[in-house]
Each structure stands twice: as C-alpha cells, then as structure tokens.
Amino acid sequence: MRVGVPKEIKVLENRVGLVPGSVRELVAHGHEVVVEHNAGQGIGMDDDAYRRAGATVVGTAAEVFAAADMIVKVK
Numbered sequence: 693m694r695v696g697v698p699k700e701i702k703v704l705e706n707r708v709g710l711v712p713g714s715v716r717e718l719v720a721h722g723h724e725v726v727v728e729h730n731a732g733q734g735i736g737m738d739d740d741a742y743r744r745a746g747a748t749v750v751g752t753a754a755e756v757f758a759a760a761d762m763i764v765k766v767k
Contacts, residue, residue: 694724696760698732702767706734709764712745719746722762726750726759 695718697709708731710718713761715725725747729739739749757763 694726694759694761695761696756697725697727697731698763698765699728699746700755700766705766708732708735708737709766709767711735712737712741712747715742715745716750720752724748726756728753728756754761 693711697715700707700709710725710727711732715727718725725742725743725745727739727747727749729749729751732738732742742749750759
C-alpha cells in the first residue's frame with residue numbers, strides 16, 4: 693500500500709500525520725510512503741529525516757493525493 697502524508701494547512705497546526713519513526717515501520721512492513729515537502733517542519737523534522745526513514749518526498753499535496761492509496765492527516 694502507498695501511504696500519503698500531506699502537510700497540514702490549518703493555521704498554527706504543527707503536527708504531522710506520521711513521524712519518521714512511523715514511516716520506518718511502514719516501510720519495514722512493505723509499504724511505500726509519500727510525504728509532502730516540509731510536512732514535518734512544525735515538529736522539527738526535515739525532509740531528509742523522512743527520506744532516511746524510507747519515504748519519498750514530493751513537492752505538493754496534489755502529488756501526495758495522486759500517488760497514495762491511503763492518506764494520513766491530523767485533521
């Protein structure tokens with residue numbers, strides 16, 4: 693399954709649907725994860741942290757929604 697994580701758009705919403713550790717677990721179990729650029733910025737996680745965990749980082753939410761079978765969001 694391909695899991696998508698878009699950046700939250702609500703004002704002052706710094707949380708993110710998955711942290712890099714969660715991405716690592718999903719990838720270890722055979723899933724693919726697609727994360728929007730800067731999705732983890734509000735929690736101090738940069739794109740490289742998601743890449744190291746095995747995610748693919750894309751530029752826009754539209755790309756995440758187009759690529760994913762399931763979306764993980766906070767709200």
